[in-house]
Amino acid sequence: MSVKLPMFEKTAPENVQNSQLRRNLGKVTGAIRVKRARVVDEMPDWEALRDAGYALKTKVLRNLDTYLLELETSVTRVGGKVHWAQSAQEANQIVTDLVKSHGATEVIKVKSMTTEETRLNDALAASGIKAIETDLAELIIKLANEESSHILVPAIHKNRSEIRELFIRTLGEPDLTDEPANLAGAARRYLRKKFLTVPVGISGANFAVAETGTIAVVESEGNGRMCTTLPKVLITMMGIEKIIPTWQDFEVFMQTLPRSSTAERMNPYNSFWTGVHEGDGPQEFHLVLVDNGRTEVLKDEIGRQTLNCIRCSACLNVCPVYERTGGHAYHSVYPGPIGAILTPQLIGIENASSLPYASSLCGACYEVCPVKINIPEVLVHLRGRAIKYKKDHGTLKDKLSPEHLGMQAVAKVFANQSRYESAQKLARMGQGVLAKEGYISSLPGYLSGWTAMRDLKTLPQESFRDWWRKREGQK
Amino acid sequence: MKVSLFLSCYHDTLFPEALKSTVKVLERLGHTIDVPMQQTCCGQMHFNTGYQTECMPLLDNMLAAFKEAEVVVSPSASCVGMMREYYPYLAEQHGTHAQAEAVAALNAKTFELSDFLVNKLGVEDVGAYYPHRVTFHPTCHSTRMLKIGDAPLKLLRNVKGIDLVELGAKEECCGFGGTFSLKNADTSMAMLSSKIKNIMNTGAEICTAADTSCLMHIGGGLHRLRTGIKTLHLAEILASTEEHAHVS
Numbered sequence: 037m038s039v040k041l042p043m044f045e046k047t048a049p050e051n052v053q054n055s056q057l058r059r060n061l062g063k064v065t066g067a068i069r070v071k072r073a074r075v076v077d078e079m080p081d082w083e084a085l086r087d088a089g090y091a092l093k094t095k096v097l098r099n100l101d102t103y104l105l106e107l108e109t110s111v112t113r114v115g116g117k118v119h120w121a122q123s124a125q126e127a128n129q130i131v132t133d134l135v136k137s138h139g140a141t142e143v144i145k146v147k148s149m150t151t152e153e154t155r156l157n158d159a160l161a162a163s164g165i166k167a168i169e170t171d172l173a174e175l176i177i178k179l180a181n182e183e184s185s186h187i188l189v190p191a192i193h194k195n196r197s198e199i200r201e202l203f204i205r206t207l208g209e210p211d212l213t214d215e216p217a218n219l220a221g222a223a224r225r226y227l228r229k230k231f232l233t234v235p236v237g238i239s240g241a242n243f244a245v246a247e248t249g250t251i252a253v254v255e256s257e258g259n260g261r262m263c264t265t266l267p268k269v270l271i272t273m274m275g276i277e278k279i280i281p282t283w284q285d286f287e288v289f290m291q292t293l294p295r296s297s298t299a300e301r302m303n304p305y306n307s308f309w310t311g312v313h314e315g316d317g318p319q320e321f322h323l324v325l326v327d328n329g330r331t332e333v334l335k336d337e338i339g340r341q342t343l344n345c346i347r348c349s350a351c352l353n354v355c356p357v358y359e360r361t362g363g364h365a366y367h368s369v370y371p372g373p374i375g376a377i378l379t380p381q382l383i384g385i386e387n388a389s390s391l392p393y394a395s396s397l398c399g400a401c402y403e404v405c406p407v408k409i410n411i412p413e414v415l416v417h418l419r420g421r422a423i424k425y426k427k428d429h430g431t432l433k434d435k436l437s438p439e440h441l442g443m444q445a446v447a448k449v450f451a452n453q454s455r456y457e458s459a460q461k462l463a464r465m466g467q468g469v470l471a472k473e474g475y476i477s478s479l480p481g482y483l484s485g486w487t488a489m490r491d492l493k494t495l496p497q498e499s500f501r502d503w504w505r506k507r508e509g510q511k
Numbered sequence: 512m513k514v515s516l517f518l519s520c521y522h523d524t525l526f527p528e529a530l531k532s533t534v535k536v537l538e539r540l541g542h543t544i545d546v547p548m549q550q551t552c553c554g555q556m557h558f559n560t561g562y563q564t565e566c567m568p569l570l571d572n573m574l575a576a577f578k579e580a581e582v583v584v585s586p587s588a589s590c591v592g593m594m595r596e597y598y599p600y601l602a603e604q605h606g607t608h609a610q611a612e613a614v615a616a617l618n619a620k621t622f623e624l625s626d627f628l629v630n631k632l633g634v635e636d637v638g639a640y641y642p643h644r645v646t647f648h649p650t651c652h653s654t655r656m657l658k659i660g661d662a663p664l665k666l667l668r669n670v671k672g673i674d675l676v677e678l679g680a681k682e683e684c685c686g687f688g689g690t691f692s693l694k695n696a697d698t699s700m701a702m703l704s705s706k707i708k709n710i711m712n713t714g715a716e717i718c719t720a721a722d723t724s725c726l727m728h729i730g731g732g733l734h735r736l737r738t739g740i741k742t743l744h745l746a747e748i749l750a751s752t753e754e755h756a757h758v759s
């Protein structure tokens with residue numbers, strides 16, 4: 037069912053060379069890194085909060101069956117209706133049918149990663165229903181007919197002059213300047229009309245409380261509050277891992293999420309809703325629980341910590357690879373370090389085999405993760421799965437690739453002292469033709485990636501072990 | 512103390528000076544050096560590229576090479592990191608309980624050089640002399656994986672004659688990442704260009720680190736650009752004395 041993604045290493049170079057993208061990303065991630073560090077450093081118990089977040093998420097994932105049923109009971113008790121979807125297609129069908137049953141041709145949406153993952157907007161469009169994104173950045177992306185490049189700031193790759201041009205073209209606002217307030221005003225004029233007229237709202241969920249049936253969405257613009265209170269019908273689509281057991285557990289995540297995402301102590305808008313209340317807010321509430329590969333992720337002992345993710349984006353903002361390639365190079369709904377481990381697990385390693393390699397394994401992501409996902413560990417774990425897949429199911433071309441053959445051959449050499457020492461001597465002799473004034477500036481084949489950009493010192497005439505033997509012999 | 516040297520294959524083959532310097536520093540402090548010749552490669556390159564089962568004979572070889580060692584020291588932070596962080600993973604995923612136990616025993620006695628000197632021996636002044644302007648790059652594996660903190664800086668601050676200048680955005684990865692530098696060469700180089708810019712801004716003649724693999728990458732770029740700035744392993748600076756000054 038899943039489509040094979042383009043290889044990261046093939047698409048990244050073009051993005052790396054995009055000077056506007058590099059400038060935009062460098063500026064925004066640089067600023068948010070400094071801000072995040074400031075609001076995290078002021079917390080004396082930050083590490084304890086990370087531990088608590090990890091422990092809570094682990095507890096939920098180990099007992100997911102129980103908590104899901106508890107959530108269903110709670111939501112039903114307060115007047116909501118729960119729907120179960122195994123796949124993206126099922127989830128989209130449920131939502132489309134619900135919208136159709138109310139005769140709506142438009143829906144307003146709170147920014148949601150899960151509906152991006154299932155491609156809900158496309159499914160709705162196929163049934164003649166227009167999905168209107170109300171988060172400013174998400175609106176920009178959809179108006180530009182582009183893909184998001186960041187989990188939290190999907191239009192991070194665009195600057196304000198690009199946005200001005202887009203709004204003039206798509207919102208019929210000919211007199212716009214590139215002042216942020218002016219641009220936000222244009223979006224507000226467009227969105228207000230929609231908030232007040234569209235009968236169905238669709239949201240994702242940051243959290244769902246199993247004991248009370250409460251859904252929580254945190255945001256910065258107030259659009260989420262509008263979408264979850266003004267329409268007659270509210271539909272929430274969420275991944276099954278978004279559960280927290282009790283209301284009290286917010287004490288952890290409401291401290292870690294805003295600091296890790298927007299580098300704020302508290303989000304400007306925190307919306308919590310529990311079922312339906314007569315005469316107040318939506319009169320119909322539906323919760324669509326989506327699996328879409330998550331129970332498969334849960335089976336992998338190392339990989340399943342990925343489901344701890346609360347979609348804060350701190351890992352993207354500190355990632356030196358993401359900062360240089362941008363999100364589009366990943367070709368994944370979830371970009372950056374978290375995308376590099378989540379997407380291959382959700383859609384199959386064979387469909388995203390290059391993503392676990394889109395990292396220098398520097399570990400900056402793990403250091404900031406508020407739920408302590410050991411991203412480098414999962415990356416190398418998935419690399420192991422990618423190579424296992426290549427060995428078991430790879431094409432002949434895969435199996436005859438210089439890397440694949442080279443790695444296996446070198447492993448045999450390294451496994452034995454005498455083979456290793458012979459190889460050292462061979463390499464010393466073999467480098468003659470390549471070396472010039474103590475450096476090698478051009479290597480063949482697989483190794484040419486090194487010398488395309490860097491020189492390599494030649495091998496010295498004597499290895500350390502030869503020197504040591506000589507020295508010990510002279511004693 | 513009898514110290515068994517964990518060479519790391521690339522130091523042994525490509526950068527023996529870092530190892531010779533490690534020997535000099537440790538002998539100067541009165542320790543006896545032992546070099547188990549059976550050791551080859553820790554398997555980091557294979558492991559990080561996904562070739563996990565290929566690592567198992569290498570892991571066994573390392574376990575055997577250092578079985579009798581009292582304490583194991585290496586100038587390669589990333590190889591020690593491989594052992595500390597991922598040997599337990601390998602033993603669990605592909606090995607036996609006995610291997611897991613042997614790995615735990617090996618890890619309990621294995622240290623990166625500066626961590627060994629500062630945190631294990633409590634030595635911060637090794638009697639070095641190095642009259643050059645130097646900047647220090649804290650490599651990702653030494654800080655984030657091994658968490659050696661500022662052990663290398665403590666040693667460098669006590670080097671006589673040194674003009675130690677702080678590197679801007681020092682904690683940011685240089686872009687090496689093992690086979691990442693081949694597979695994603697453009698992105699790796701984009702990261703290196705920032706690192707080089709920051710190194711050049713310090714006005715240093717020398718960039719040092721507790722890991723030669725990153726320095727091979729940084730130094731390769733510095734040489735390609737003919738910056739005139741050299742890279743040198745921390746051990747080589749520590750080995751330099753007034754009597755035997757290191758000539759870079």
